[in-house]
Amino acid sequence: MYATEEALRHKPGFGQTLREWIFTIDHKRIGILYLIGSLAAFAVAGLMALLIRIELGSLGPTLTSNPGTYNVWLYFHGAAMILAFQIPALTGFLANYLVPLMIGARDMAFPRLNALSLWLYWAGIILALLTFVIPDPPDVMWTGYPPYSLKTGGNTAFYVFTVHLMGFSSIVGGINLLTTIFYMRAPGLKLNKLNIFVWSTMGAFVLQLVFIPVLAAAVTTLLFDKYLGTHFYDPANGGDVLLYQNLFWFYSHPAVYVILLPTIGMIFDIVATFAKNRVFNYNMVVYGGIGGVVLMSGEVWIHHLFTSGMPDWIRIGMMISTLLISIPVGLLMIGLLGTLYRGAIQYTTPMLYAVGFIFLFLIGGLTGIPNAMTAIDLYIHDTHFVVAHFHYVMAVATTFAIFGSVYYLFPKMTGRMYSETLGKIGFFILFAGVNITFFTMFIVGFKGMPRRYYDYQQFPQLEGLHHIITIGAYIIGIAALLILISWIHGLIAGKKAPDNPWGSKSLEWTTSTPPPPGNFRELPILTEEWHPYGYGRSK
Amino acid sequence: MNEAFAYAERGAPGQIPDVPGGWDHLFGEMLIDITIIGILFTVITVYLLIRYRRREQGQEGNPPRLTTAAAIGWAIIPAFIFMADDFYLAAEGWTLFNEYRRVPENAYEVKVEGSMWSWHFIYPEGVESFGELRVPAGTPVVVRMTSKDVVHSFFIPDFRVKQDMMPGRMTYLWFYPKAPGEHLITCAEYCGLMHSGMKGMIKVVSQDEFNNWIETEKKNNNT
Amino acid sequence: MNEYAVEHEISGHEPHWETSPWPLVLSMAMLFVFPFAFSLYFVYGKPIMAILSLGIGIPLTVLSVAGWISEGVGQTREPGYSVKAMPFFIVAEAFIFVAFFVGYWVMRLSASSWPPAGTPEIALTVPIIMTIVLVSSSFTIHLSEQKMEHGDRGGFLMWLIVTIILGTLFLGLSMNEYSHLFAEGFNFKTNAYSTAFFSITGFHASHVFVGIAMFICILIPALMGKMSKSFVKSASMYWHFVDIIWFFVVTQVYFWS
Numbered sequence A: 001m002y003a004t005e006e007a008l009r010h011k012p013g014f015g016q017t018l019r020e021w022i023f024t025i026d027h028k029r030i031g032i033l034y035l036i037g038s039l040a041a042f043a044v045a046g047l048m049a050l051l052i053r054i055e056l057g058s059l060g061p062t063l064t065s066n067p068g069t070y071n072v073w074l075y076f077h078g079a080a081m082i083l084a085f086q087i088p089a090l091t092g093f094l095a096n097y098l099v100p101l102m103i104g105a106r107d108m109a110f111p112r113l114n115a116l117s118l119w120l121y122w123a124g125i126i127l128a129l130l131t132f133v134i135p136d137p138p139d140v141m142w143t144g145y146p147p148y149s150l151k152t153g154g155n156t157a158f159y160v161f162t163v164h165l166m167g168f169s170s171i172v173g174g175i176n177l178l179t180t181i182f183y184m185r186a187p188g189l190k191l192n193k194l195n196i197f198v199w200s201t202m203g204a205f206v207l208q209l210v211f212i213p214v215l216a217a218a219v220t221t222l223l224f225d226k227y228l229g230t231h232f233y234d235p236a237n238g239g240d241v242l243l244y245q246n247l248f249w250f251y252s253h254p255a256v257y258v259i260l261l262p263t264i265g266m267i268f269d270i271v272a273t274f275a276k277n278r279v280f281n282y283n284m285v286v287y288g289g290i291g292g293v294v295l296m297s298g299e300v301w302i303h304h305l306f307t308s309g310m311p312d313w314i315r316i317g318m319m320i321s322t323l324l325i326s327i328p329v330g331l332l333m334i335g336l337l338g339t340l341y342r343g344a345i346q347y348t349t350p351m352l353y354a355v356g357f358i359f360l361f362l363i364g365g366l367t368g369i370p371n372a373m374t375a376i377d378l379y380i381h382d383t384h385f386v387v388a389h390f391h392y393v394m395a396v397a398t399t400f401a402i403f404g405s406v407y408y409l410f411p412k413m414t415g416r417m418y419s420e421t422l423g424k425i426g427f428f429i430l431f432a433g434v435n436i437t438f439f440t441m442f443i444v445g446f447k448g449m450p451r452r453y454y455d456y457q458q459f460p461q462l463e464g465l466h467h468i469i470t471i472g473a474y475i476i477g478i479a480a481l482l483i484l485i486s487w488i489h490g491l492i493a494g495k496k497a498p499d500n501p502w503g504s505k506s507l508e509w510t511t512s513t514p515p516p517p518g519n520f521r522e523l524p525i526l527t528e529e530w531h532p533y534g535y536g537r538s539k
Numbered sequence B: 001m002n003e004a005f006a007y008a009e010r011g012a013p014g015q016i017p018d019v020p021g022g023w024d025h026l027f028g029e030m031l032i033d034i035t036i037i038g039i040l041f042t043v044i045t046v047y048l049l050i051r052y053r054r055r056e057q058g059q060e061g062n063p064p065r066l067t068t069a070a071a072i073g074w075a076i077i078p079a080f081i082f083m084a085d086d087f088y089l090a091a092e093g094w095t096l097f098n099e100y101r102r103v104p105e106n107a108y109e110v111k112v113e114g115s116m117w118s119w120h121f122i123y124p125e126g127v128e129s130f131g132e133l134r135v136p137a138g139t140p141v142v143v144r145m146t147s148k149d150v151v152h153s154f155f156i157p158d159f160r161v162k163q164d165m166m167p168g169r170m171t172y173l174w175f176y177p178k179a180p181g182e183h184l185i186t187c188a189e190y191c192g193l194m195h196s197g198m199k200g201m202i203k204v205v206s207q208d209e210f211n212n213w214i215e216t217e218k219k220n221n222n223t
Numbered sequence C: 001m002n003e004y005a006v007e008h009e010i011s012g013h014e015p016h017w018e019t020s021p022w023p024l025v026l027s028m029a030m031l032f033v034f035p036f037a038f039s040l041y042f043v044y045g046k047p048i049m050a051i052l053s054l055g056i057g058i059p060l061t062v063l064s065v066a067g068w069i070s071e072g073v074g075q076t077r078e079p080g081y082s083v084k085a086m087p088f089f090i091v092a093e094a095f096i097f098v099a100f101f102v103g104y105w106v107m108r109l110s111a112s113s114w115p116p117a118g119t120p121e122i123a124l125t126v127p128i129i130m131t132i133v134l135v136s137s138s139f140t141i142h143l144s145e146q147k148m149e150h151g152d153r154g155g156f157l158m159w160l161i162v163t164i165i166l167g168t169l170f171l172g173l174s175m176n177e178y179s180h181l182f183a184e185g186f187n188f189k190t191n192a193y194s195t196a197f198f199s200i201t202g203f204h205a206s207h208v209f210v211g212i213a214m215f216i217c218i219l220i221p222a223l224m225g226k227m228s229k230s231f232v233k234s235a236s237m238y239w240h241f242v243d244i245i246w247f248f249v250v251t252q253v254y255f256w257s
């Protein structure tokens, strides 16, 4: 028993509170600081998206007459959304906040290293934001292909170091998390009783650990080539420009599964909680779904290089392996639907986001199929069709999952309830907005509009469609504001939350709300019957 | 220069596959395929969402107990169904891809060099042009390309073809202009400031007109 | 299984929020040491500002590492897991080397002649001596670890110091070789081989440097009587890894030509 209720009730002063937050080595606070960083990145990168949309909303120069400015916006938008918003929100915020709670540990294995990965991430955010103040900002897009990234007058070094900081942060975080999951589970918590989220986070970090180093090497060689004069990517001296593309996508394709896995794991947890149901066919989901995605994600990267001049046989091979990824992902979908089967579904805001995820991920995932078919990709590659595909999976589906998880964990994190009405209004507006925006984008892409275009004089007939997309983007913006308002409202005016508002069986809800330092007053003792999804046994 | 991948086998004479038509056909087929899958999953989801909504406070799910056989079946059977569909799509895609890559026997060969931000065409007769590619109607054209500076991508939306061009390597694509007309070429790989302005035209003219043009250009070059 | 938790329970800590400023300071120092200094020097051509940036960053780095060690070592909980975590780190590191080697192989195998023009004769005796030095340092760190296990503090310290000296000797040999090559006009810019040669050997040398830094971070607290067995073991595991990578470097970069 903790003898010091008093110590907790004693209110610390502002200075102490601040110190206890920014110097914290507690995984929950670190998780929340990750969340703040990633939402800030989302807001700024989202505003860039709005600028991009306004620029494309009508033909000719609209906001700026300098294409270079547009390129910097787009660079920031892509790089920040992936590196500073999605990956940290999933593997930083959610993994940090939830995993130790879910496995009944008091903290991560290395609390200080955990803080290090948080602040390295923030250093990366600072570096990325400096894009807007330095002279010659980077304009290499989030892919940074040479030789353009070597020839440009922009500051490629900032791109490289941003990737380094984020990557190093992820590796440190990954080592920490894997150690935690492997060695710090509460006594009696067997592997077949882990939450799906824990499994999927494990999968995601295995991918991070294996593939980030390759990305780090790729961008480092870029730095060497540009500033030290080496010849990795200089064909005149024995280098090869395709080498970079291969190394880059060797990481960046698995990165999309680093995003997908924790997302879908979280969706499983939300769905199980609100359907009050067991996860359908747990072993299939874990070994077939998550395991399958982890195993297959490393051998499909050429599907980003279908038009780039790789040998034909490898394009065909990777077309097939890419198509086969639909098998494990399909098993995950079946697991989700099976979890609804004979459940008792309760429609709270997080559950709405989870349901939205299912529909929108279907659209996004299934439109990955045409991309994957080499011959079809020869036309739609680098058009807005691809842009629409990845916005459906990332900007829409996973972002829904992230917002849903924030609502889901809101009571636990803040000790207060959000307003269901506000939350649901935000959800429906967002749902409408994303579909208007990104579905139209498929049509624009199908008509041949290439991406990364500042202007489209050659496609004047597409102006109307672009206009619709821009309007959709405004709607998304309004929805994002509403969602933010609903969180602030919850923080200030929300009702006090009980320890387990959702009636979940999972460990993170058994501790008090918000959890104390050290997470559990007494470490949970797990009985034989206990299961995080052990619903419906009693009846 | 690495030309190992640049030269594919030439197809049999006489038959010129209709690549854009094949593309449209395959895209349609694939669209039907994924729409069916999408609708199937959507309908099931909607049904489950309505059928199993919570009816009373505190109600819990009543999950089925899967026997080992059922659990394995639920993994294996869908996996095989998905795999079958994947292989079907892969086979179709492979066939079309082969047509993309097998250059017809009698193709007319033009060299293209991309540079920031224009295209430079070199005809076998030694004639050169910038931005505008003139080709005779009724003859397949194979474009062999490379780049002077950064990666560009040679994209002709009307013919459903696209291929990157990069320094130090030779790549190719081919297309079949059947009738006189104009077709847009536009750059599809980010290449800096004027990426969106890097466009060109393919002018398809009749064979006679084309021959005349070549002749005059040759003379112009000589003087 | 759950040592930390159990320990925590027994020692009956107050439930307060634990803090440490050092991770934050270290991360911000990294900003000055790498991106700022590099960009100021190479991108914007302002060497004075770059030195200034290093002048802020390096002291902060040293300070935060020192602070971190003084906080961390002696606490049993944190390093308890470092032996278990080190394999994960080694996997990550190994893949960076894999990427560099792949880059090298691609250039090597697509080249028409090798080594390309402009490559001087690279003496093969030096790498053999370096190999001997590094392999023996692997033995000495192993000895040091064993002495630690047997509670022989003096022996532990001695072999640790010997290891540090051997590591430094290795770096010295490497620097010496570089300066000879530079003198012959063989540097990063020369050709494809120099690109691979300097990046791979340089990258490996930086790992040796990190290893030595780790040993120093063990040595100083150990001299003051604080140490963590788990940290020693993981540092030695890292050192063996660096040693193994060196075999690849030697065979691929020096002898395969």
Ligand code: HEA
Pocket: A143, A256, A257, A259, A260, A303, A304, A322, A323, A325, A326, A327, A329, A330, A331, A333, A361, A362, A364, A365, A366, A368, A369, A370, A371, A372, A373, A377, A380, A381, A382, A386, A389, A390, A393, A394, A398, B037, B041, B081, B082, B083, B085, B086
């Ligand atoms: C979260 C991120 C995410 C996810 C999950 C995916 C998932 C998939 N992606 Fe996507 N993709 C991106 C993010 C993502 N992608 C990004 C960011 C880019 C562009 C990067 C850039 O260029 O800037 C991209 C680009 C991209 C390309 C390159 C296009 C190009 O540049 O030309 C391709 C090509 O194959 C592709 C394919 C796929 C496939 C096959 C899947 C599959 O995993 C989808 C599997 C899911 C389903 C298929 C649906 C559910 C399954 C069933 C219902 C079972 C039954 C289905 C069948 C049998 C078909 N993606």
Ligand code: HEA
Pocket: A039, A040, A042, A043, A045, A046, A047, A049, A050, A052, A053, A074, A075, A077, A078, A079, A081, A082, A085, A086, A141, A142, A143, A387, A391, A394, A395, A396, A399, A437, A450, A451, A452, A453, A454, A469, A473, A476, A477, A478, A480, A481, A483, A484
């Ligand atoms: C997770 C990733 C993610 C997300 C969420 C988004 C979100 C959006 N994206 Fe983005 N996008 C990418 C990832 C993402 N994108 C990537 C990787 C690229 C490729 C880059 C490249 O080519 O290199 C790209 C490229 C890209 C393009 C292609 C441009 C081109 O090729 O020329 C376009 C064009 O329309 C676009 C639009 C949008 C829009 C309208 C949104 C909207 O959904 C955004 C809406 C958000 C807002 C309007 C923010 C409003 C916020 C507030 C009001 C504050 C509220 C705050 C909180 C809730 C915290 N994006």
Ligand code: CUA
Pocket: B117, B151, B152, B153, B187, B188, B189, B190, B191, B192, B194, B195, B196, B198
């Ligand atoms: Cu040339 Cu884009």
Ligand SMILES: [Cu+2]
Pocket: A252, A253, A256, A301, A303, A304
């Ligand atoms: Cu991919």
